[in-house]
Amino acid sequence: xxxxxxxxxxxxxxxxxxxxxxxxxxxxxxxxxxxxxxxxxxxxxxxxxxxxxxxxxxxxxxxxxxxxxxxxxxxxxxxxxxxxxxxxxxxxxxxxxxxxxxxxxxxxxxxxxxxxxxxxxxxxxxxxxxxxxxxxxxxxxxxxxxxxxxxxxxxxxxxxxxxxxxxxxxxxxxxxxxxxxxxxxxxxxxxxxxxxxxxxxxxxxxxxxxxxxxxxxxxxxxxxxxxxxxxxxxxxxxxxxxxxxxxxxxxxxxxxxxxxxxxxxxxxxxxxxxxxxxxxxxxxxxxxxxxxxxxxxxxxxxxxxxxxxxxxxxxxxxxxxxxxxxxxxxxxxxxxxxxxxxxxxxxxxxxxxxxxxxxxxxxxxxxxxxxxxxxxxxxxxxxxxxxxxxxxxxxxxxxxxxxxxxxxxxxxxxxxxxxxxxxxxxxxxxxxxxxxxxxxxxxxxxxxxxxxxxxxxxxxxxxxxxxxxxxxxxxxxxxxxxxxxxxxx
Amino acid sequence: xxxxxxxxxxxxxxxxxxxxxxxxxxxxxxxxxxxxxxxxxxxxxxxxxxxxxxxxxxxxxxxxxxxxxxxxxxxxxxxxxxxxxxxxxxxxxxxxxxxxxxxxxxxxxxxxxxxxxxxxxxxxxxxxxxxxxxxxxxxxxxxxxxxxxxxxxxxxxxxxxxxxxxxxxxxxxxxxxxxxxxxxxxxxxxxxxxxxxxxxxxxxxxxxxxxxxxxxxxxxxxxxxxxxxxxxxxxxxxxxxxxxxxxxxxxxxxxxxxxxxxxxx
Numbered sequence: 241x242x243x244x245x246x247x248x249x250x251x252x253x254x255x256x257x258x259x260x261x262x263x264x265x266x267x268x269x270x271x272x273x274x275x276x277x278x279x280x281x282x283x284x285x286x287x288x289x290x291x292x293x294x295x296x297x298x299x300x301x302x303x304x305x306x307x308x309x310x311x312x313x314x315x316x317x318x319x320x321x322x323x324x325x326x327x328x329x330x331x332x333x334x335x336x337x338x339x340x341x342x343x344x345x346x347x348x349x350x351x352x353x354x355x356x357x358x359x360x361x362x363x364x365x366x367x368x369x370x371x372x373x374x375x376x377x378x379x380x381x382x383x384x385x386x387x388x389x390x391x392x393x394x395x396x397x398x399x400x401x402x403x404x405x406x407x408x409x410x411x412x413x414x415x416x417x418x419x420x421x422x423x424x425x426x427x428x429x430x431x432x433x434x435x436x437x438x439x440x441x442x443x444x445x446x447x448x449x450x451x452x453x454x455x456x457x458x459x460x461x462x463x464x465x466x467x468x469x470x471x472x473x474x475x476x477x478x479x480x481x482x483x484x485x486x487x488x489x490x491x492x493x494x495x496x497x498x499x500x501x502x503x504x505x506x507x508x509x510x511x512x513x514x515x516x517x518x519x520x521x522x523x524x525x526x527x528x529x530x531x532x533x534x535x536x537x538x539x540x541x542x543x544x545x546x547x548x549x550x551x552x553x554x555x556x557x558x559x560x561x562x563x564x565x566x567x568x569x570x571x572x573x574x575x576x577x578x579x580x581x582x583x584x585x586x587x588x589x590x591x592x593x594x595x596x597x598x599x600x601x602x603x604x605x606x607x608x609x610x611x612x613x614x615x616x617x618x619x620x621x622x623x624x625x626x627x628x629x630x631x632x633x634x635x636x637x638x639x640x641x642x643x644x645x646x647x648x649x650x651x652x653x654x655x656x657x658x659x660x661x662x663x664x665x666x667x668x669x670x671x672x673x674x675x676x677x678x679x680x681x682x683x684x685x686x687x688x689x690x691x692x693x694x695x696x697x698x699x700x701x702x703x704x705x706x707x708x709x710x711x712x713x714x715x716x717x718x719x720x721x722x723x724x725x726x727x728x729x
Numbered sequence: 730x731x732x733x734x735x736x737x738x739x740x741x742x743x744x745x746x747x748x749x750x751x752x753x754x755x756x757x758x759x760x761x762x763x764x765x766x767x768x769x770x771x772x773x774x775x776x777x778x779x780x781x782x783x784x785x786x787x788x789x790x791x792x793x794x795x796x797x798x799x800x801x802x803x804x805x806x807x808x809x810x811x812x813x814x815x816x817x818x819x820x821x822x823x824x825x826x827x828x829x830x831x832x833x834x835x836x837x838x839x840x841x842x843x844x845x846x847x848x849x850x851x852x853x854x855x856x857x858x859x860x861x862x863x864x865x866x867x868x869x870x871x872x873x874x875x876x877x878x879x880x881x882x883x884x885x886x887x888x889x890x891x892x893x894x895x896x897x898x899x900x901x902x903x904x905x906x907x908x909x910x911x912x913x914x915x916x917x918x919x920x921x922x923x924x925x926x927x928x929x930x931x932x933x934x935x936x937x938x939x940x941x942x943x944x945x946x947x948x949x950x951x952x953x954x955x956x957x958x959x960x961x962x963x964x965x966x967x968x969x970x971x972x973x974x975x976x977x978x979x980x981x982x983x984x985x986x987x988x989x990x991x992x993x994x
Contacts, residue, residue, distance in 0.1 A: 378849065397977075488963070491963065492960045492961065492963060493960075495956070495959075495960035495963065496956075496957045496960040498956075499952075499953045499954070499955075499956030499957040499959075499960065500951075500952055500953025500954075500956055500957075501953075507963065509963065664962065679990065683986075683988045687862075688986070689984065689985065689986055689987065690986075690987050690988075690989070691986065691987070691988045691989070692989050693988060693989060693990040694990060694991055695852065695989055695990070695991050698848070698850070698852060698989050700846070700848035700849055700850070700854070702846045702847055702848055702849075702854075703846045703848050703854050703856075703987055703989070704844075704846070704856050704985050704987050705987065706985070708861070708984050708986075709862075709941065709962070709963065710962055710963045711963075712963060713963065713965050715985050718844060718846055718856065718987075719844060720844070720856065720985055728977070
């Protein structure tokens with residue numbers, strides 16, 4: 241540690257800083273009391289329903305349908321009919337224009353969607369406004385351009401759509417995951433039935449209004465809501481392809497369910513990414529990368545940098561800088577523009593985080609949490625760092641999916657690779673060093689689908705995303721993201 | 730007086746060596762006693778394949794291409810023997826040509842399957858194909874040689890190491906190929922070949938937690954149970970063609986890795 245750093249450590253903690261609240265108005269969002277399933281361009285009155293809530297206040301927002309097997313079947317039939325009666329025969333250039341329209345409407349209504357996303361999911365408005373919405377619109381814009389160029393993406397392979405795609409998405413990036421699923425499926429000429437996550441259905445339901453404005457033919461996109469039972473029904477239904485983003489356990493169950501059926505499957509599952517900091521890294525940038533890696537979206541990120549691997553020689557300054565930076569994170573109202581860390585998405589998720597954090601303490605790791613006042617209602621968890629973590633601890637092995645960082649150390653690059661790869665997952669990894677040859681060497685040796693070097697948690701529609709090993713298979717994004725939605729001669 | 734020929738013992742090929750089955754069993758196929766591999770032999774073969782993966786996948790693509798070409802050279806030298814173990818000289822020639830064809834792919838995959846991605850921000854971003862790891866291959870029952878080569882070559886050219894369950898009724902071509910591989914600069918463990926009962930070996934390979942992908946091209950109809958076992962560690966399941974050559978056959982055994990780096994001064 242330098243003299244300056246020692247001095248800074250004694251400086252008053254920045255959490256003493258006071259901010260005036262800067263809430264984004266929720267006026268812009270008009271919610272209906274209840275929502276049905278969106279099937280064949282119409283709202284289908286659900287047989288069963290449940291309440292979706294605002295996780296920051298636990299207040300109910302609307303009644304949502306819990307799709308039955310029969311309702312899922314109706315949605316799949318509507319998608320099949322739309323596929324056979326027009327959509328698959330539509331020239332790619334026309335499909336493209338629908339997708340461009342959707343992208344534009346999303347851009348036009350982006351603030352409305354951003355507020356709704358934060359309201360229903362608990363994520364900070366700064367993130368839904370600056371990350372989720374621009375990326376969702378960009379995804380439609382990107383794949384729109386592919387719709388009439390498929391034969392250039394796959395020369396000599398005569399790409400054809402598969403038919404009906406059943407798509408199941410998680411609650412961490414509800415609208416963005418919808419865009420990741422629907423945009424390439426439609427560009428390739430398929431129709432879809434999409435099931436948003438149980439806790440975050442509202443942006444997908446509002447998206448149906450975007451489809452109305454874009455005048456997308458009825459049945460091309462169908463939305464059914466509900467919990468895992470609705471997802472299971474969709475997997476078993478007469479769909480030609482299943483795309484799932486979610487937990488590794490559910491992914492395995494889906495893969496087992498589809499065994500022997502010949503249905504196409506892509507899985508984007510869990511992760512336990514290593515974020516590797518070498519002693520020659522630009523430390524302040526690296527600390528920002530660590531923070532962004534694990535506290536972005538409350539750590540509800542499958543590719544979160546949840547295992548920090550620090551080279552021993554810089555362990556102390558990194559931890560001290562990290563703790564100081566942690567004190568500046570503002571936890572609270574997702575709709576406040578100052579908020580860095582919003583609400584945990586659900587009570588169930590909060591309980592899972594609490595359980596794993598307890599296990600970390602019991603197994604012998606040292607916990608650090610900055611002083612932090614949490615709102616009285618809603619689901620919250622203080623950004624947490626564990627040091628003294630052994631590789632065998634559950635907090636170093638299992639995906640926590642919350643704002644909890646486990647810190648491990650290494651001495652040599654080989655040891656860093658060994659530890660980083662010591663997981664059944666392989667979704668992403670981070671590397672921080674100023675040495676170019678070391679970046680490329682690490683990028684080669686880390687067994688993960690996305691490597692962020694001197695950055696973290698970057699996403700782009702042109703950039704393929706997906707896992708190695710038990711983090712799943714198939715890619716989303718880029719030219720590669722089209723392939724799972726096509727068949728070839 | 731005519732000379733009594735020296736017969737060959739047909740053994741397994743694991744980690745570059747030729748052991749008998751640890752179970753001491755054989756079965757009779759094509760008029761010969763052939764090693765009948767056990768579950769333990771499968772596990773040993775997977776361990777050998779995992780051990781070889783780092784070296785093989787770490788070689789330059791140019792180098793891997795040369796090793797594949799060397800396999801073709803060694804096969805060419807044994808054309809007569811191979812012809813005895815398959816449908817004849819035509820199949821042998823096609824098999825050799827197929828290995829040559831795949832050899833040429835080693836250093837072209839990244840250019841055909843990878844990409845440079847124009848992300849909306851100051852980042853350099855590219856995607857490269859990488860081998861998925863250890864691949865379990867159920868070789869097609871026939872064509873005995875061409876089917877085997879058509880499945881093994883695309884898996885190894887991309888840098889994977891493989892554990893092959895040879896055709897149960899026609900295993901001799903596979904044993905002959907093992908002898909070629911042992912003398913063709915292929916590092917020990919990159920290709921491991923087991924002979925025996927498919928029904929006994931396939932589930933062990935499908936359920937093995939250190940196998941990353943499963944090629945069920947040679948499974949006899951009922952693949953559902955194998956696919957269920959494969960889901961235990963999210964294996965990539967490939968249903969390939971017994972007589973096809975295509976870069977997409979290679980792609981089934983590849984992962985895509987995307988790397989980001991900021992652009993700045």
